[in-house]
Amino acid sequence: MTGHAEFRRRARAWLAGNVPADGLPDPDTDHGFRAHREWERRLFDAGYSGLSWPVEYGGRGGDVLHEAIFAEEYERAAAPVRITRPAQRFLGPTLIHYGSAEQRRRWLPAMLRADDIWCQGFSEPDAGSDLAGLRTRARWDGTGFVVDGQKTWTTYGRFADRMFTLVRTGEPGGRHRGLSALVIDLRSPGVRVRPVRQLHGQTGFAEVFLDSVAVPAENLVGPRDEGWRVALTLLSFERGPDAGAPERTARRLAALAGDVLAADAAPGTVRELGDRYARLAALRAYVHRRVGSRLCGEPVGAQSSLVKLFSARLDADIVRLGVEVFGDERLAEGTPEFLDYWHSRAGSIYGGTAEIQRTVVADRILGLPR
Ligand SMILES: Cc1cc2nc3c(=O)[nH]c(=O)nc-3n(C[C@H](O)[C@H](O)[C@H](O)COP(=O)(O)OP(=O)(O)OC[C@H]3O[C@@H](n4cnc5c(N)ncnc54)[C@H](O)[C@@H]3O)c2cc1C
Structure with missing residues (x-):
C-alpha cells in the first residue's frame, strides 16, 4: 500500500471519476442489488476493498488508517451505500480472527469480490438485546450439524448467499455457554427466506427459517460451545x-x-x-x-x-x-x-x-x- 497522504489523493481522484453521478437504484430491490454488486466489483478491481486485510485473502495489506481515509473520502464523495459493509466491517474481520486458514481461503476472497454476499444471523424473534437467550438449535448428528430455528431482521437476507449465525449447540445451563458460531449456506435445503417490508416500504430485510438444515462440520467458526466469545469479538468490530x-x-x-x-x-x-x-x-x-x-x-x-x-x-x-x-x-x-x-x-x-x-x-x- 502507498503512504497515507498519497493514498487519500488517489482515492479521492478515483472516486471523483467513478462515483455514479445519479447514484444507484435502491439495493433493497432486485435490480438495485445487482447494480450494487457490480459497483462492489469495480471497487474491488480498483483496490478499494479489504484495505487492511491480508493480501493472501484478497485484501490490500494496509492498516486501519487506510480504511478510515477511504471511508471518509467515500462519504464525502456521496458514493453508494456498500452492500459488503457487514462483510468488510465485522464478518470478515471475525473470520480473520477466529477462522481456520482453510476457512479464510475458502470464504474471504469471494466475500471481498462480492461473489458471495454475507449477512449476519444473530437476532431472533425473542432474542435481540438478550442475544444469549437465542433458541435456534444445532444438533450434532455424528458427521455435521442439523439446524432448526428462526432468525430475523437479517440485513440483505433476501439476497445473501451465506449467513454468519450464532446457534445453541450445548445444553442450557450457563446461558453464555453452549453457543457456537456457524456459517450457513442459504441455498441449502430447509432454508426459507421471507422478506420483511419495512416502514419505508423496502424489503431488503428478511426473516430466515431453518428447518433441519444440514451444515458441514467445517463451517463451525471457533471452538464448539464457545461461540459467545466469537460473538463478542464480532460485536466489537461492528x-x-x-x-x-x-x-x-x-x-x-x-x-x-x-x-x-x-x-x-x-x-x-x-x-x-x-x-x-x-x-x-x-x-x-x-x-x-x-x-x-x-x-x-x-x-x-x-x-x-x-x-x-x-x-x-x-x-x-x-x-x-x-x-x-x-x-x-x-x-x-x-x-x-x-x-x-x-x-x-x-x-x-x-x-x-x-x-x-x-x-x-x-x-x-x-x-x-x-
Ligand atoms: C436497521 C437494522 C438492521 C439490523 N440488522 C440486523 C442483522 O443484519 N442481523 C441481526 O442479527 N440483527 C439485525 N438487527 C436487529 C438488531 O440487532 C436488534 O433489533 C437489536 O439488537 C434490538 O433487539 P430487539 O429488536 O429484539 O429489541 P428488544 O431487545 O426486544 O428491545 C426492545 C426495547 O427494550 C429495551 N431493552 C431491552 N433489554 C434492555 C435492558 N436490559 N435494559 C434496558 N433496556 C432494554 C431495548 O433498548 C428496546 O428499546 C437490525 C436492526 C435494525 C434496526
Whole structure:
C-alpha cells in the first residue's frame, strides 16, 4: 500500500471519476442489488476493498488508517451505500480472527469480490438485546450439524448467499455457554427466506427459517460451545469506529443548513444549527482519536458504545430540527430526508440499542454499580 497522504489523493481522484453521478437504484430491490454488486466489483478491481486485510485473502495489506481515509473520502464523495459493509466491517474481520486458514481461503476472497454476499444471523424473534437467550438449535448428528430455528431482521437476507449465525449447540445451563458460531449456506435445503417490508416500504430485510438444515462440520467458526466469545469479538468490530459516519452526518447537516439559511431562519434556529455543528466537530474528533487508538493496536473497547450513542442522537436531532423548521412535509415520501428520518430511527436500534449502549458505558466506562 502507498503512504497515507498519497493514498487519500488517489482515492479521492478515483472516486471523483467513478462515483455514479445519479447514484444507484435502491439495493433493497432486485435490480438495485445487482447494480450494487457490480459497483462492489469495480471497487474491488480498483483496490478499494479489504484495505487492511491480508493480501493472501484478497485484501490490500494496509492498516486501519487506510480504511478510515477511504471511508471518509467515500462519504464525502456521496458514493453508494456498500452492500459488503457487514462483510468488510465485522464478518470478515471475525473470520480473520477466529477462522481456520482453510476457512479464510475458502470464504474471504469471494466475500471481498462480492461473489458471495454475507449477512449476519444473530437476532431472533425473542432474542435481540438478550442475544444469549437465542433458541435456534444445532444438533450434532455424528458427521455435521442439523439446524432448526428462526432468525430475523437479517440485513440483505433476501439476497445473501451465506449467513454468519450464532446457534445453541450445548445444553442450557450457563446461558453464555453452549453457543457456537456457524456459517450457513442459504441455498441449502430447509432454508426459507421471507422478506420483511419495512416502514419505508423496502424489503431488503428478511426473516430466515431453518428447518433441519444440514451444515458441514467445517463451517463451525471457533471452538464448539464457545461461540459467545466469537460473538463478542464480532460485536466489537461492528461497534468499532466508523470514520465515514461523521462525513455522512456532515452531508446531511450541510443540506439542512443550506435550506435553513436560504429560508431566512430565526436566530434560535441558527443557534440550533450551531449546536449540531459543534456536536459534529466533537464526534469527528472522537472518531479520529478512536482510529488512532486502533492504529496503536488497542482493542475497540467500550468507547465504541459512546461513539454509537452520540452519533445516533446527533443524526436524529438533525432530522428533528429540519421538521421543526419546515414541518412534516420535509419528510414527504421519496425525499432524501424521508430516508434519513428512517435511518436515524434505526440508528438507535441496530448493533445494540441505545439503552444497551448506555448500560455498557455505565458499567465499563463509568464503573457505576449494576
Ligand atoms: C436497521 C437494522 C438492521 C439490523 N440488522 C440486523 C442483522 O443484519 N442481523 C441481526 O442479527 N440483527 C439485525 N438487527 C436487529 C438488531 O440487532 C436488534 O433489533 C437489536 O439488537 C434490538 O433487539 P430487539 O429488536 O429484539 O429489541 P428488544 O431487545 O426486544 O428491545 C426492545 C426495547 O427494550 C429495551 N431493552 C431491552 N433489554 C434492555 C435492558 N436490559 N435494559 C434496558 N433496556 C432494554 C431495548 O433498548 C428496546 O428499546 C437490525 C436492526 C435494525 C434496526
